[in-house]
Amino acid sequence: MREHVIVTDLGYGDAGxxxxxxxxCAQEPVQAVVRFNGGGQAAHNVVLPDGRHHTFAQFGAGTFRGVPTHLSRFTIVDPLALASEAANLARLGVPDPFGLLTVDRDALLATPYHVAAGRARELARGEKRHGSCGMGVGETVAYALGHPALAPTVGDxxxxVRLAHKLHALRRELEAAWWTAGPVTGQMTVPPVEDCVAAYRAFAxxxxxTDSAFVDALLREGPVVFEGAQGVLLDEWxxxxxxxxxxxxxxxxxxxxxxxxxxxxxxxxxxxTPRHGPGPLVTEDRTLETAERHNGTGLWQGPFRVGHFDAVAHRYALAVAGGADALALTHLDVPVSRMCVSYDIGELPVGATGDLDGQARLTERLLGARPRYVDGVDDWPGAVADALxxxxxxxxxxPTSTDKRRLNSVIAPERV
Structure with a gap:
């Protein structure tokens, strides 16, 4: 690998x-894996040929290969969850997980107070739940948007002293969310501010x-893999x-x-095409047998759902993402043969960034859309390349690196 690569899911997440x-990271030396969105709610499964398995949340998925992870300013960092993940990686044979980690000071800090408030709000939605992962990521971003000067960051x-001031203000603000969601969630146990300050100071x-210049230095030193979280069809805009x-x-x-x-x-x-929890999945087929190894019903996300390959939704993802230079196609060992090539409502329009009302209207249309299929697909790489x-x-x-094969040489990627 002689160039930088950005890895992004063009579905609802869980694509691999x-x-x-x-x-x-197993092909040639990689300077670092840089995480560029999301936080502790990521669940990126890696299985080694010797059978070791870890679901990566904040550490980069190159950690088993000894590749360092950098959490950029666009990530939501949960030091307590990082400590738990590091301990599991150490049990799996990674000698010093924290020795492979750097973090941008400007990254937002996710705390137990964000987690409790986010879970309370999701429970209060009842049957209208959004499918939160229960890790406080959305609550962290929402609080930062509403209180930019008080939002805790990794640099804090x-x-x-500064961190304690911010955490006290944060706890006072979010306690109201715990109680208004109901008496049960109002009694969620959270640690005192002093304990959080001590843990976060030890983390620092x-x-x-690092500061923003750190990534520039990484890029000069060698190839970097940028690892995304969730999927384009879950994008905030x-x-x-x-x-x-x-x-x-x-x-x-x-x-x-x-x-x-x-x-x-x-x-x-x-x-x-899979997704976790509620929301549109036009090609959903509950009879589809996929033998999931690492996915199931989550306490917060809800059930893991699967449908036939949805070329319409993935074309939409490509359009809103500005295109891609190449694709990685996983789960080719699953015996599926049906592809959705169109909807009865036509192709999905790309709306203006920030028009959430427009996106909500699109969601309502999708919930009633009907797929049109072609059957008998046997050359999945060729069919997907043609469709997209x-x-x-x-x-x-x-699941392992030895189960993968390079299919096409992608030369001279589009300069961006």
Whole structure:
């Protein structure tokens, strides 16, 4: 691998970004994996040929290969969850997980108070739940938008007095959400501010914190893999509102971090289209047998759902993401043969960024859309390339790096 690569899911998430990043890091030396959106709600499964398995949340999916992780300013950082993840990686044989981690000081800090408030609000929605992961990511972003001067950042972990002031203000503001959601959620146990300050200060002493120039230095030193979270169809602006994430899931944040440097934009898809929790899934088929290894019903997200490959939805994802240079197609070992090539409502229009009312109207149309299929697909890489107009660069027939094969040589990626 001689160039930077941006790995983004062109569906609703769960397409296999983690296993693709692991494969990229196994090919040739990679300088770092840079996370460029989302936070502790990510769930990127990596299985090694020796059977070891880890679901990566905040650490990059190249960690088993010894590739460092950088959490950029676009990520939501949860130090307590990071400590738990690091402990599991150590049990799996990674000698010093925190020694492979750097974090941008400007990244927002997710706290137990955000988590409790976010869960309370989701429970209060009842049957209208959005499918939150219950990790406080959306609550963290919402609080920062409403209280920009008081939103805790990773850099505040180096300044205990300043951090304590922000955490006290945060707790006072969000306690109202816990109680208004009902008496049960109002009694959620959260640690005192003093305990959070001590834990976050220890985190800042253990992990190098950086400024914006750090990524520029990484890019000069060698190839970097940018690892996205969630999927483009869940994008905060272009996803199907309100069943979305509070994060930009397209290539945009990575392109910003690249600062004009070139990279291959690699979109990841399954040979069928999955999603977690509520929201549109036009091709859903509850009889579809996919033998999921690492997905199931989540306490907060809700059930794991599957449908036939939805070329219409993925074309929409490509359009709102500005296109891709190549695709990685996973789960080719699953015996599926049906592809949705059109809807009875036509192609999906790309609305104006920020028009959430327009996206909500699009969601309502999707909930009543009917798919039109072609059956008998046996050459999935060829069929997907034809349906989406993008070459399939990598095929995956299983969970490990040895189950993958390069399919097409993608030369001279579009300069961005």
């Amino acid at each position: 970004k983690g296993t693709v990043v692991d494969w990229l 972990c180096e300044q205990p 002493e253990r992990v190098p914190l 272009h996803g199907f509102h309100p069943y979305t994430t509070w994060s930009t899931t397209t290539f945009a944040n990575a392109l910003d971090l690249l600062g004009g440097a070139s990279a291959m934009r690699l979109g990841v898809l399954r040979s069928y 107009g993008v070459p399939v660069f990598l095929g995956s027939w299983g």
